[in-house]
Amino acid sequence: MKTTFKKSLGLLLTILLIANYAPLQAQEETPNENYVTISGVIKDKQSKKKLEYVNISIPGTTIGTVTNEDGEFALKVKDSLHAKKIAISHLGYVSNQVELTGNDMSGLTVWMTPHSNLLEEVIVRARDPRYIVESAMQKISENYNPKPSLLTGFYRETAQKGRRYINISEAIIDIYKTPYSEKSTYNDRVEIFKGRKLLSQKTNDTLIVKLLGGPNLSIYVDIVKNPEILLEEESLSYYSFKMEESTTIDNRPQYVISFLPQAILPYALYYGKLYIDKEHLSFTRAEFNLDLSDRNKATQAILKKKPYKLIFKPQEVSFLVNYKEREGRTYLSYIRNEVHFKCDWKRKLFSTSYSIISEMVVTDEKKENINPIPYKASFKPTESLSDNVSAFIDEDFWGSYNIIAPTESLENAVNKLKKQYKK
Numbered sequence: 001m002k003t004t005f006k007k008s009l010g011l012l013l014t015i016l017l018i019a020n021y022a023p024l025q026a027q028e029e030t031p032n033e034n035y036v037t038i039s040g041v042i043k044d045k046q047s048k049k050k051l052e053y054v055n056i057s058i059p060g061t062t063i064g065t066v067t068n069e070d071g072e073f074a075l076k077v078k079d080s081l082h083a084k085k086i087a088i089s090h091l092g093y094v095s096n097q098v099e100l101t102g103n104d105m106s107g108l109t110v111w112m113t114p115h116s117n118l119l120e121e122v123i124v125r126a127r128d129p130r131y132i133v134e135s136a137m138q139k140i141s142e143n144y145n146p147k148p149s150l151l152t153g154f155y156r157e158t159a160q161k162g163r164r165y166i167n168i169s170e171a172i173i174d175i176y177k178t179p180y181s182e183k184s185t186y187n188d189r190v191e192i193f194k195g196r197k198l199l200s201q202k203t204n205d206t207l208i209v210k211l212l213g214g215p216n217l218s219i220y221v222d223i224v225k226n227p228e229i230l231l232e233e234e235s236l237s238y239y240s241f242k243m244e245e246s247t248t249i250d251n252r253p254q255y256v257i258s259f260l261p262q263a264i265l266p267y268a269l270y271y272g273k274l275y276i277d278k279e280h281l282s283f284t285r286a287e288f289n290l291d292l293s294d295r296n297k298a299t300q301a302i303l304k305k306k307p308y309k310l311i312f313k314p315q316e317v318s319f320l321v322n323y324k325e326r327e328g329r330t331y332l333s334y335i336r337n338e339v340h341f342k343c344d345w346k347r348k349l350f351s352t353s354y355s356i357i358s359e360m361v362v363t364d365e366k367k368e369n370i371n372p373i374p375y376k377a378s379f380k381p382t383e384s385l386s387d388n389v390s391a392f393i394d395e396d397f398w399g400s401y402n403i404i405a406p407t408e409s410l411e412n413a414v415n416k417l418k419k420q421y422k423k
Helices: 005-009 121-126 128-138 216-221 233-238 295-302 408-422
Strands: 012-017 033-044 054-059 062-066 072-077 086-091 097-101 105-112 149-161 166-177 190-198 208-214 239-249 253-260 268-275 283-288 301-305 310-326 329-347 351-368
Touching: 005 105, 054 310, 062 072, 062 351, 097 105, 128 233, 128 239, 128 253, 128 268, 128 310, 149 216, 166 216, 216 329, 216 351, 233 268, 239 268, 253 283, 283 295, 295 301, 295 310
Parallel strands: 012 301, 033 105
Antiparallel strands: 012 208, 033 072, 054 062, 054 086, 086 097, 149 166, 149 351, 166 190, 239 253, 253 268, 268 283, 283 310, 310 329, 329 351
């Protein structure tokens, strides 16, 4: 691995003292389009448990969303698509479909059946896991988009102090990606198309944790397009690989390969799991965490600046990256990042817990007249999303754009913070 975690991800945490907050002006309005909204909840048919991060999409397109932590979803389907059904898929479950009526459909409960493990475990386990990873790396140019692409995504980041939300920022973003055969993100760009935010104005919340370059998760955490983060060939020797029990994604059998650091380097490495399609040898999912066994290395990897007397203690840094197969190619679908840490002020008895959660779901793709996003218009790694978007002042702000449905706790937080602005 040629670069450290800090450079390869482009995600820097800065702890700042914010004295004042002034809402920015509302940005461009959503164009008028006719659409229907399909909403409901996804549950496990056996356990009745609500399922989070389930993929909801329109077959044959990149249009879609994911369920929230409460298993809830809302998908806006434009009339011009003439869609007949939506597809529902999740790790380890039989894929499902819902027929559309052409009208709004709400209050749906969709049941997912766990997929019986029909793979030949003895044969699978006999394969060399590192060899499978290397083979999948060699097939990236064959399995992923060979052309430039311009994606539309929904991005949300939240900051919590304890259990209370102190920062909520959301954006509709455009994502330009060069062909995956380039295996470089140098010319990839993210541009903010629309955005909104809320910040707590309580005086004891003036210690704010910001994610700088957060929307660029779409670029830097795409492990297939950005091999420096995890899949760089010379970095494989830093890890030990192990074959785990196989599973399915979207009714397709998957190799599951876990990895752990086995080298001592000047910077922190990762541990986690890779999911690889058995037939195509394409990466379909990655779950990985920053190794915190050496807290100093982990802190150096994610912390850029803090007040002198503040002690920063990282607790967890985790990532989830999902890809979805369509017409023989595999495309980026969803990214989630969680950072949990504690802050201690010297000479104070108790520490304060903070959580930063960022997630991005690809909701659409431009098919024609794809042009690169100019550098001047792109979101820079040194920028903060909440400083570049407007306040939650327009109820119809998102129009026909798809978003990740807010959880009940997030809705309550938004309503409380809105009331503060009205006082």
